[in-house]
Amino acid sequence: MNANKPFMTIPRREAEERPVQERVRDYKKTAKEMTQEQIMEQALRCMNCGVPFCHSYGCPLLNAIPEINRSVSRGEWRKALDLLLDTSPFPEFTGIVCPALCEGSCVNGQDGDAVTNREIEHRVIETAYENGWVQANIPQIRSDKRVAVIGSGPSGLSCAEFLNRAGIQVTVYESAEHAGGFMRYGIPDFRLPKSVIERRIALMRQEGIRFEMNVCVGKDVSPEYLLRHHNAIVLCCGSRKPRDLKVPGRDLSGIHFAVDYLTQQNRINGGEMFEYDETKNAKGKHVVVVGGGDTGANCIGTAIRQGALDVTQIEIMPKAPDTRASNNPWPEWPRIFKETPAHQEGCKRQWNVNTLEAIGENGKVKALRCTEIEWKRGEDGRMLNVPKPDGNFILPADLVLLAMGFVGHDIPDIVNAFKLRADERGRIFRDESGMTSVKGVYIAGDCATGQSLVVRAIADGKRVAKGIVQALL
Secondary structure, eight states: OOOSSHHHHSOOOOOOBOOHHHHTTSOSOSBOOOOHHHHHHHHTTOOOOSSOHIIIIIOTTOOOHHHHHHHHHTTOHHHHHHHHHTTOSOHHHHHHHOOOHHHHTOGGGTTSOOOOHHHHHHHHHHHHHHTTOOOOOOOSSOOSOEEEEEOOSHHHHHHHHHHHHTTOEEEEEOSSSSSOTHHHHTSOTTTSOHHHHHHHHHHHHHTTOEEEOSOOBTTTBOHHHHHHHOSEEEEOOOOOEEOOOOSTTTTSBTEEEHHHHHHHHHHHHTTOOOOOOGGGOOTTSEEEEEOOSHHHHHHHHHHHHHTOSEEEEEOSSOOOOSSOOTTSOTTSOOOOOOOOHHHHTTOEEEOSEEEEEEEEETTEEEEEEEEEEEEEEOTTSOEEEEEEEEEEEEEEOSEEEEOOOEEEOOOHHHHHHHTOOBOTTOOBOOOTTSBOSSTTEEEOTHHHHOSOOHHHHHHHHHHHHHHHHHHHO
16 A cells, blocks of 8 residues: 555545346345455545545534544554444445535545545444444433334434433334335335345344334324323424326326335335235336436336336436536535446436326326427526427337425324424424424424435434433433
8 A cells, every 4th residue: 555645646446336237137236345455545545634524514424534534544443433433323324325425525536536435434334243343332321201203214213323322212113114214115225235224223122222113103103192102202204205297197007206116126125015016017118217316226227127128217407517517616516427337237318308298008108208408597597498499209118207306295194183383385393403393393304304315314313312312301
C-alpha cells in the first residue's frame, strides 16, 4: 500500500459484480465481497479533511467517517466498529442500500473519485459479525414505561432500538408476516439479502424488543387499546401511497404498482403462503417500467430474473448529465447519470417520454401509447413538458409496472382513529420532538417526511426516540 498521498495514487475501487449470465439465474446478491486488504487500501484514500463534509453535510446519521476510515486503514477493525455503532444502529442495511450521500460530499470527489465509504462501512460490520463482535445490547435497567411502535421499516426499527437502549419496554406491531417494511418487501434479495434483516431482528428480540406480526392497527388491535396499555405510540408506517398513472386504460389487467409487484416476488422468495397473482409475473412478456428511480431498477432486475421477453424503462424527465451541472455544485448530491447492475442485465431506457394511454385486448394490457416531449419554461417560470410534433409511438406491453414514487402515507383510518391533525394534503402535524397533535402519539420516518431514503428514515427514528425518552424518563 502506498502511504504517500494515497488519495492521489490509489484509484477508487468498488465491489465487482457477478457475471450477468450467472446472476440473472438467481436472486442472490449481485455484488461480490471485497477483501479486508482491498478495503484497507481504499480507506487510505480518505484525506482526513479539516472540515469533513462527508460527516457534517453528507451523512444523516453523522457517522465519524474520517475516523472510521483511518482505523480501517490501520487494520483496527474493532475500533472502527465502535466508532460506527456509536452513531449508526444498522450499518448492515446502509452499507448495502444507502446511496452514499457521504460520497457525494467527499472532498476527494470534487476533482477526482470519492472514497468508497459505503463499501468500507459494509466490510466493517460484516467483519464484526464474522468475528462475533456484534452482540445483543441488553439494557441493564428497565423502566415501567411502555411504547408501541407501529411499523417495522427502517424508522420503526431504529426508534425501537434506541427506546429499548433507554430501558423502555418496546413492542413493534407489523401488519406483514416478517419485519423489515419496505426493506423486506420492496427491495429484491439480489440487492439486500433478507438474511441480513433477519440477523438484526434476531438480535433485537434478544435485547427484549417484542415483535407482534400480522397485526393491523384498527383491525386486529384498536388505537384505544394501544393508548390504554402504552405510555407512547410511534407511527412508523412509511410513505406507501404510490403515485398513479391517470390515463385511459389504467384499469386494464397487467398494470401494477411497482411495490405490489416486488412484494409478491419477495414473498415467494421468503416462502410465504399467499394468493398468487399470475398477472404479476413477467415470464414471456414485454415489460414496461414507468419511472426511472431505484424502485424502477428493482423491477427491471426482477422482471429479467422472471424471464421477461424484453424490458423497457421510460422516464418523463430528461436524461441526467454525465457530470455535475452548474446548478448542482459540490458538496450537493450529484444529480448525474447512473446505471445500476439491473440496467446492465438487459434493458432499454428512454427519457423525455410521457404515457398517454394503455391499450388493451380482452381486458388485458397489450401496449402503451406514448409521446416524446421537450421541457420548456413557461411564462410563470415553471417547467412544462411539451409534446414533440410526430412524437407519438407505441410500446408493446403485457406487463406495466408503475414506479413513479409515492405521494404520502396510506393510513387515513389510523389518522382518523387517533384524531390527528393534518393539512390539506394529508401531511400529519408533528412538533420538534416528533409528537403529533395528540399527546403521546408520535410519528417518524417517511410517514412524516414523505418518501425518502433508508438512512434518513433510520436517522429520523433515532431522533424521535430521543424525544420520547426525554418525555418519559
